[in-house]
Amino acid sequence: MSEGEGTPPVVIVRPETTITGGTAVQEKMIAAARAFADILKPTFGPRGLDKMLYKTDGTTAVTNDGAKIVAELMVKHPAAKAFVSLAESQENSCGDGVTRCLLFCGELLAEADRLIRMGLHPLTIVDGFLAALEIVEDQIIRCSTEINPENQKILESVANTALRGKSADQNLSLFSTLASRATSQISRLVDNKIHAEFEDISMYLQGSGGLHDSRVIPGVIVRRRVLLDRLEGQRENVNIAVVSGDLSPRSLTRDAEIEVENPEQLTEFIDEQERLRSLLVENLVNLGVQAIVVGGEVDRDILHHLVDVGIFVAGEFDESELRNLASATGSTISSSIHHLDISDIGFAQEINCNRKSATDRVEDEIIILGGDDSQVATIVVGGIEGTAGEEVIRGLYDAIRSTTLVVNSGTVVPGGGSVYATLSLYIRKASEERADRSRLAMEAFSRALEIIPSTLVENAGSDVLDTILSLRATSNGTESWGISENGKVEIIDPRIVHPTETILNGIIGATEAACSLLRIDQVISSRGD
Numbered sequence: 001m002s003e004g005e006g007t008p009p010v011v012i013v014r015p016e017t018t019i020t021g022g023t024a025v026q027e028k029m030i031a032a033a034r035a036f037a038d039i040l041k042p043t044f045g046p047r048g049l050d051k052m053l054y055k056t057d058g059t060t061a062v063t064n065d066g067a068k069i070v071a072e073l074m075v076k077h078p079a080a081k082a083f084v085s086l087a088e089s090q091e092n093s094c095g096d097g098v099t100r101c102l103l104f105c106g107e108l109l110a111e112a113d114r115l116i117r118m119g120l121h122p123l124t125i126v127d128g129f130l131a132a133l134e135i136v137e138d139q140i141i142r143c144s145t146e147i148n149p150e151n152q153k154i155l156e157s158v159a160n161t162a163l164r165g166k167s168a169d170q171n172l173s174l175f176s177t178l179a180s181r182a183t184s185q186i187s188r189l190v191d192n193k194i195h196a197e198f199e200d201i202s203m204y205l206q207g208s209g210g211l212h213d214s215r216v217i218p219g220v221i222v223r224r225r226v227l228l229d230r231l232e233g234q235r236e237n238v239n240i241a242v243v244s245g246d247l248s249p250r251s252l253t254r255d256a257e258i259e260v261e262n263p264e265q266l267t268e269f270i271d272e273q274e275r276l277r278s279l280l281v282e283n284l285v286n287l288g289v290q291a292i293v294v295g296g297e298v299d300r301d302i303l304h305h306l307v308d309v310g311i312f313v314a315g316e317f318d319e320s321e322l323r324n325l326a327s328a329t330g331s332t333i334s335s336s337i338h339h340l341d342i343s344d345i346g347f348a349q350e351i352n353c354n355r356k357s358a359t360d361r362v363e364d365e366i367i368i369l370g371g372d373d374s375q376v377a378t379i380v381v382g383g384i385e386g387t388a389g390e391e392v393i394r395g396l397y398d399a400i401r402s403t404t405l406v407v408n409s410g411t412v413v414p415g416g417g418s419v420y421a422t423l424s425l426y427i428r429k430a431s432e433e434r435a436d437r438s439r440l441a442m443e444a445f446s447r448a449l450e451i452i453p454s455t456l457v458e459n460a461g462s463d464v465l466d467t468i469l470s471l472r473a474t475s476n477g478t479e480s481w482g483i484s485e486n487g488k489v490e491i492i493d494p495r496i497v498h499p500t501e502t503i504l505n506g507i508i509g510a511t512e513a514a515c516s517l518l519r520i521d522q523v524i525s526s527r528g529d
Contacts, residue, residue: 029517030113032079037106040066040099046164046485047459062387065394066099067091086513094502095401096162105510107451111444122518128441132427133511139426143419144500149194149407155180157495158406159399161415166395171211181216182377183403196407201400202378205389213382218374219328222321226353226364230307235351238290242322242331246296249276281305287342295322314366328370405499413503415496416482417453421475424449453483460487
């Protein structure tokens with residue numbers, strides 16, 4: 001009998017824990033990732049279709065925005081969760097290109113599955129993918145075109161491309177113009193370079209009219225209850241102060257009890273409070289303030305005093321609204337009404353208040369325009385509220401992220417899958433110089449890039465194989481051959497462009513996610529599934 005025979009095995013995990021290893025791990029991961037990518041595939045491109053999402057609270061959403069779809073899915077598989085993280089990263093970095101990024105990552109893993117079945121080690125595949133990624137980072141500049149960030153037509157083209165296939169497509173010309181105008185409004189010179197921040201552009205769903213009533217305003221618009229009937233109406237060329245605190249007399253810093261012994265003392269106390277309010281109003285008048293907006297509450301007595309002398313008052317603005325208002329009017333946010341200085345006062349070209357009938361929510365509108373020098377803009381979207389309006393705003397958000405990226409980077413690449421076809425060509429040529437097995441992974445990376453043009457072809461209803469072979473034959477690295485809206489191989493219209501950063505960031509993120517999944521050799525589940 002051999003030594004140790006009959007002794008029980010050493011158990012280091014709970015009985016319900018399952019451990020999966022070997023190639024079965026990669027195969028399961030890849031299958032889950034491909035299933036996730038297949039959900040998004042029909043939504044891609046100008047001929048993409050929408051998804052209806054029925055949420056647990058009973059509400060529905062209709063969208064083809066990849067970020068929205070991914071955010072609403074309740075995923076459990078670890079590979080699918082990696083895709084969710086990838087989508088969030090792309091959305092936070094660029095605001096657009098989520099579907100492209102996830103499709104490419106899914107195709108990379110599908111190609112890796114074929115190589116694993118051929119006998120290639122996962123780390124060999126990773127080495128080949130990373131080598132191909134280096135070529136993409138080096139060569140994408142050859143596909144890029146430098147642009148003038150102040151050129152309104154270029155910004156319109158970028159916004160137009162980002163909006164195609166979305167709900168805003170029905171008013172494509174209008175919304176691309178609005179996105180470019182808003183971007184131009186907030187663009188400013190920083191260190192001798194034009195710079196734009198997408199946070200400086202706000203969206204406001206008007207809830208009335210039609211989409212053709214949408215417009216850009218150089219300022220802010222908020223729903224707040226107009227405090228008095230006398231405040232309703234329009235004011236022009238107004239000196240405005242912005243305060244983050246309350247609009248009230250100076251409060252005591254310590255608790256105190258005042259003993260009133262006779263009615264005269266009470267009268268004196270009330271008169272002193274009234275004198276302090278009058279002094280506060282007088283100081284504001286002396287500073288030349290004609291409008292004041294505060295983040296806190298407004299003392300009712302002071303409110304009436306200010307309105308009596310013709311000063312506009314609005315309260316309970318949140319932090320972001322105060323910040324945008326200050327940027328629109330050139331004012332400085334003061335921490336207290338008592339610390340207000342003449343240097344803090346800004347200028348509003350127009351203040352407009354519209355009171356509406358009372359409902360279960362605030363419907364009054366306060367519009368404050370800063371004029372041509374405003375450093376913020378608001379896109380007012382006309383039309384009724386609901387899923388349609390929300391989808392238009394999502395499309396506009398993607399367009400604005402794209403236009404601001406182009407202003408900051410100054411480069412664009414052709415759309416229609418052209419840049420992917422060109423990069424695929426460069427990688428195929430480079431792989432021919434490799435003599436090791438990583439060459440197969442580089443070729444797989446090259447084929448995976450073609451998932452973007454092939455999906456455009458498929459969603460347009462054309463033959464994928466013949467069209468992609470034709471695209472390979474015509475792509476030469478000098479002309480922008482890609483897939484047109486009808487699914488044919490054509491030289492892409494120079495007005496169909498994407499920000500270079502959006503494409504590059506998507507390829508880098510997808511490659512890193514695929515490589516991280518390929519490095520997994522065991523899945524340990526304590527749930528027993």
